[in-house]
Amino acid sequence: MTTKRAYKERFYPTTEQAELLAKSFGCARFVYNNTLRHRTDAYYKNGESISHADAEKRLVPLKKEFPWLGEISSVILQQCLRDQQEAFKNFWAGRAKYPKFKKKNARQSIRLTKAAFNYRDGQLFIAKSREPLAIRWSRELPSEPSSITISKDYAGRYFVSMLCEFEPKPMPITAKMVGIDLGLKDLFITSEGEKSGNPKFTKRYEHKLAHLQRKLAKKQKGSKNRAKAKRKVARLHAKIADCRMDASHKASRKLINENQVICVEDLAVKNMIKNPKLAKHIADANWGEFVRQLEYKAKWAGRTVAVIDRFFPSSKRCPGCGYINESLPLSVREWDCPECSSHWDRDIAAAMNIKTAGLAGLACGATGTGILA
Numbered sequence: 001m002t003t004k005r006a007y008k009e010r011f012y013p014t015t016e017q018a019e020l021l022a023k024s025f026g027c028a029r030f031v032y033n034n035t036l037r038h039r040t041d042a043y044y045k046n047g048e049s050i051s052h053a054d055a056e057k058r059l060v061p062l063k064k065e066f067p068w069l070g071e072i073s074s075v076i077l078q079q080c081l082r083d084q085q086e087a088f089k090n091f092w093a094g095r096a097k098y099p100k101f102k103k104k105n106a107r108q109s110i111r112l113t114k115a116a117f118n119y120r121d122g123q124l125f126i127a128k129s130r131e132p133l134a135i136r137w138s139r140e141l142p143s144e145p146s147s148i149t150i151s152k153d154y155a156g157r158y159f160v161s162m163l164c165e166f167e168p169k170p171m172p173i174t175a176k177m178v179g180i181d182l183g184l185k186d187l188f189i190t191s192e193g194e195k196s197g198n199p200k201f202t203k204r205y206e207h208k209l210a211h212l213q214r215k216l217a218k219k220q221k222g223s224k225n226r227a228k229a230k231r232k233v234a235r236l237h238a239k240i241a242d243c244r245m246d247a248s249h250k251a252s253r254k255l256i257n258e259n260q261v262i263c264v265e266d267l268a269v270k271n272m273i274k275n276p277k278l279a280k281h282i283a284d285a286n287w288g289e290f291v292r293q294l295e296y297k298a299k300w301a302g303r304t305v306a307v308i309d310r311f312f313p314s315s316k317r318c319p320g321c322g323y324i325n326e327s328l329p330l331s332v333r334e335w336d337c338p339e340c341s342s343h344w345d346r347d348i349a350a351a352m353n354i355k356t357a358g359l360a361g362l363a364c365g366a367t368g369t370g371i372l373a
């Protein structure tokens with residue numbers, strides 16, 4: 001079984017490459033926005049919908065009208081129209097909102113298909129530039145990339161994401177199975193009673209962020225110092241996001257390495273908490289990303305992630321005898337079962353219940369939302 005995977009690495013462009021990329025980002029953004037405007041107008045004025053073929057045909061007159069579009073590889077412009085087509089398809093299918101205009105002051109990106117890049121001897125070359133990209137490789141690519149995406153984030157850092165075919169290697173089978181309860185104080189608690197801890201990066205950098213933001217507020221609008229201060233804030237945000245991602249990868253890797261089956265709750269329940277104070281912490285805990293990582297890592301390793309039903313009373317049930325508490329407010333961290341008088345840590349009991357439900361669902365094939373690798 002081969003599958004596709006994106007390998008993202010940071011790189012440092014030469015001055016010439018930075019200029020070429022700035023031009024490419026600008027041209028792609030221009031064509032994307034111009035076409036989006038054309039499509040929207042056509043729809044509102046004449047109720048017409050523009051096909052992908054029609055949108056592509058407009059490239060020739062556009063290039064005549066704006067000759068500078070010819071300074072970059074046309075593959076990039078064609079690709080950005082294909083991406084727009086995809087965005088429309090998702091919109092029509094009800095999966096996404098109406099495509100948005102691309103902004104100059106946001107993350108920039110372009111996608112290159114094989115005609116616009118070349119990968120040889122472990123080096124990546126892009127069209128119209130003779131030097132390879134100075135990539136800080138963190139690992140070897142398993143195969144030649146079929147497409148690449150080059151991006152520049154708000155903090156001014158460049159990344160290249162390379163889509164490659166690779167053959168996942170299943171890990172040796174283990175008998176260990178675990179249930180996890182996603183939390184805030186701890187990112188997760190296992191049915192074995194292990195508490196993962198939660199680094200809470202937003203909180204850790206709160207003061208520094210506030211300090212930088214106060215400095216930014218004092219700078220004059222449009223000044224060079226303001227741009228500098230803005231970049232510093234963006235860099236810190238990027239750092240926080242990186243730390244969070246890194247912690248999530250380490251934790252999901254550990255769970256996958258150690259367990260054959262991992263049972264988790266449906267996140268729809270978790271995200272129902274309507275407390276604005278908690279919402280900030282939930283964003284910081286990054287549950288959705290964590291479960292996504294568990295699922296794809298499980299698939300590659302030959303492990304199973306079982307997602308239990310959203311109406312299962314995971315936190316109110318006694319794992320010992322099955323007694324279900326009528327209510328168990330969030331503030332109650334430990335409780336005694338009135339039926340069998342076992343003493344429980346709320347989160348560990350929840351994780352144990354999640355494990356029981358997940359395994360039961362797997363056994364009878366009813367874990368409908370479970371991803372079976």
Ligand SMILES: [Zn+2]
Binds near residue numbers: 318323338340341
């Ligand atoms: Zn009990």
